[in-house]
Amino acid sequence: MAERSALGRGYDIGRLRLEPAPGSRLADPFDPDRPPKPPDDPAAAILMDHPYKFRGSKRWGKDGYADSIEPIGWETALAPDDKGVVKLDQNKAVEVALLNSREYQTALENVYLTALGLTLNRFEFDLRWFGRNATTYTHTGNSSLPTESNRLASTTDVGFERNLAAGGQLLVDFANSVTYEYTGGAVGGVRSNLLLSLTQPLLRNFGRQVRLEGLTQAERDVLYAVRDFARFRKQFYVSVATQSGGYLSLLLATQTLRNSQANLKRQEETYRLYNELFRGGRASVVELDQFYQSLQAARQDVIDTRTSLENAKDQFKLTLGLPPRLPIDLDDSPLDQFILVDPALERLREQLEEFQRVRLRELDAPPSLDVLRKAFADLRELAGGGPAAVRSAAADLDAFGRQLDRPERPGDDPEQRDRDRATYTSLKTALTEAGDDLAKFTRRIEKDSTAVTEATRKEGWEAVVQDAKFLLTALDGVITVQTQSRIYRIELPEIDILEEPAMAFAKANRLDLQNRRAQTTDAWRKVTVTANALRGGVNVVGTANLVTDADHDKPFNFAGEASSYSVGLQFDAPLNRLAERNAYRASLVTYQRSKREFVALSDQVELQIRQDLRELARLRPSFSIARQQVLSAARQYENTRLTLLGPGGRKGPNDATSLQLLQALSTLLAQRNALAANFIQFEQRRLQLLLDLEELQLDDRGFPTNAQPRPPARSGDRDGRGTPSPGLPAAPAPRPLAPRGPVVP
CATH class of the missing domain: 2.20.50 (Outer Surface Protein A; domain 2)
Structure with a gap:
């Protein structure tokens, strides 16, 4: 196998040792030549001890008895925490799969068995x-x-x-x-x-072309097996790390669950708010029922999404070679960019909304002076978080501005860049105004709190309710700026690959296509070999x-x-050659079929490359559209909330606000899911393109050395093999495993 893996580019197959490494679930701790007797099925054991009417051999246990088929304590190699949970990031998941996957071990053994057959063909000569x-x-x-x-x-x-050699x-x-x-x-x-x-x-049977055919075919079969396994390693990495059912798919399911949970949280907040509005006569029972039904639907969605995620995790464990019972915890740090609001700001808004709901419960009776003073104190404390909220939003807005200062890249839409700059300018203005409002309302709260007396309880109560609305409105403005800035900061990697050089590159380097081309030559040789059998x-x-x-x-x-x-x-004399005649005619048909199969695979490679490039071209504008739709849905939700909670809110029962809010919540959930799905699908398709081009290269451990984009090659560049380079990733030095990695390594 080592001979064949050294024959050409991309044939590396990693470890050549057939036995799984110690610590693998597949490892065998016993002497392979004298293994102990494994646990047997009780009913089948009776037939082993007494086959037919004879007494079975008593020497089956001479090498001892094993308590388990799989090694005891293999889980310790996974380094679980004190609760037995295995922490997985993308790199760790691939590492675990390479160590424990049954499919990977079987594929490696297939290469070994093919090479084992070659030794017999060589020994013949x-x-x-x-x-x-x-x-x-x-x-x-x-x-x-x-x-x-x-x-x-x-x-x-x-x-x-x-x-x-001549026969x-x-x-x-x-x-x-x-x-x-x-x-x-x-x-x-x-x-x-x-x-x-x-x-x-x-x-x-005369001549080297006939007598050496078996040896020649065996030598080439080992080369094919090495190529097949080299490609299998790449497909295995892609399937574990990115593709459907892989790590990225689990991250998408996790983000979908997060979005559903966030939607449920908003639904619960809105339902509580409508409860208070209903008690105050500002919402009808129909509206309350509508939000109750929407709340129950949101709860069911969370249950369904969580169940789907857990099922996907169990299936992923099987891919890694782990038992479904083993608990795992995914590193979801790559999803941090989809956290659109700083958790501290989210908590501050929740506290303000709860403060306002308490005020709504007081209905038409002003609270006591002590309660009113305590309310002002609480509101002052909440207002104290305003400067930190502005700083947090400003940091994200500045990062968005730095993106706009980058040089224009190929494929950038000038009109979209102009719109983004206009958005940045308006957000900067909005943040300044929201910051000023927070400072102004903080001063107003301080002034109103000092003016409250027993004689002015009603005016003070109205002032604290109004101040809370103003403060919440200003904070919502800050959150809106941060949300939009973070949405704009989510970007897709740049890929600039031309179709024609990409196809040329793939056809020159695809391992399966190389095998198919060589197998066409095999079929061609068989015509001469079978024709020789017709001779006297x-x-x-x-x-x-x-x-x-x-x-x-x-x-x-x-x-x-x-x-x-x-x-x-x-x-x-060649008087009886019917069987040989049939074999010869079959070889002619097989050769023609083999040529067609090569052409078909070549066409399939073209189809894959075109589909990859077309899908990447589709996903990029789809991502931009999804981003704009999330922005629109977020603005619609915030504006509808202002209608209910803002200082000018005057909602009456059975107006259109309730329906608008329900639609806004539903649209926001759908568009946040679409944005995450577009991002993950782009990453999956991008790595699939590298695989389809046969440009994805792995190190000895089975990790990619060139999965990051690089600038496209200049016209006329060559990659050293006479093949036009389509602008593919360079190969940096292998990196060690990191506890928290990017979405793709």
């Missing part, structure tokens, strides 16, 4: 020595002469056979016979003969049999008068 001995003691007759005989005979053969066969056999007769006095004799035989076909048989046969002198007991005293020599021709 090696010098094959043999050495045999037969020693026999024979007694005949009774105790008296001359009928009694007691003879000891020992015959030894030593020699070798050799198949020649000949050579045999050299030295035979020595020693006899000893005990009866009637010791009488013995030694005889030897040296046989040399050579058979050389001249027509049928003409063999030249020569033998020399040198025998020792019968009058001397000297094993190497060959006598010319006792030796014989022969040479001749053997002829087999």
Whole structure:
């Protein structure tokens, strides 16, 4: 296998050791030549102990008994935490799969078995020595002469056979016979003969192209197996790390669950708010029922999404070679960019909304002076978080601005860049205004709190309710700026690959296409080989049999008068060749099929590249559209909330606000899911493109060395193999495993 993996680019197959590494679930801790008896099925064990009417062997347990088929304690190699949970990031998941995957181990064993068959084909043309001995003691007759005989005979053969590349066969056999007769006095004799035989076909089975066909095919089959496994390693990495059912798919399911949970949280908040509005006569029972039904639907969505995620995790464990019962915890840090609001700001808004709901419960009766003063104190404390909220939003807005300062890249839409700059300018203005409002409302809260007295309780109560609305409105403005800034900061990697050079690159480097091209040549060779079988048989046969002198007991005293020599021709007329005729005709058909299969695979490669590029081209604007839709849905939700909670909110029962809010919540959930799905799908398709181009390269561990985009090649660039480079990733030095990695390594 090492010979074949060194033949060309991309044939590396990683570890050549067949046995799984210690710590693998597949490892065998016992002596492979003398393994202990594994646990047996109780019913089948009876048939092993008593097959039919016989007593079974008692030696089956001579090497001991194993308590389990899989090694005990293999889980410790996964380094679980004190609760038994295995922490997985993308790199760790691939590492675990390479260590424990049954499919990966089977694929490696298939390469080994193919190489094992080659050793037999090679041995066929090696010098094959043999050495045999037969020693026999024979007694005949009774105790008296001359009928009694007691003879000891020992015959030894030593020699070798050799198949020649042109179809000949050579045999050299030295035979020595020693006899000893005990009866009637010791009488013995030694005889030897040296046989040399050579058979050389001249027509049928003649020539290297025929005789070496089996060896040639076996050599090439090992190369094909190495290529197949090299490609399997890449497909295995992609399937574990990114594709459907892989790590990225789990992250998408996780983000979908997050979005559903966020939607449920908003639904619960809105339902509580409508409860208070209903009690105050500002919402009808129909509206309350609508939000209750929407809340229940959101709860069901969370349940369904969580169940789907857990099912996907269990299926992923099987891909890694782990039992579904083993708890895992995914590193979801790559999803941090989809957290659109700083958790601290989210908590501050929740506290303000809860403060406002408490005020709504007070209905038309102003609270006591102590309660009112406590309310102002709480509101002042909440207002104190305003500057930190502005700083948090400003940091994200500045990062968005730095994106806009980058040089224009190929494929950028100038009109979209202008719109983004206009958005940035308006967000900067909005943040300044929201910051000023927060400062102004903080001062107003301080002023209103000092003015409250027993005589002004009603005015103070109205002031605290109004101040809370103003403060919440200003905070919503800050959150809106941060949300939009973070949405704009989510970007897809740049890929600029031209179709024509990409196809040329793939056709020159795809391992499966190389195999198919070579197999077409295999089918072509078989036409000549099967045609040779139709010929008549003409063999030249020569033998020399040198025998020792019968009058001397000297094993190497060959006598010319006792030796014989022969040479001749053997002829087999081609009168019965129906089976060979059929094989020949079948080889012609197989060759034509093989050519069609190569063309079909070549077309399939073109189709894959075109689909990859077309899908990437589709996903990029789809991502931009999804981003704009999330922005629109977020603005719609925030504006509808302001109608309910803002300082000018005057909602009456049965107006359109409730329906608008329900639609906004539903749209926001759908668009946040679409944005995450577009991002993940782009990453999956991008890595699939590298795989389809055969540009994805792995190190000895099975991790990619070139999965990051690079600038496209200039016109006329070559990649060193005479193939136009389509602007593919460069290969940086392998990186060690990191506990928290990016979405793709």
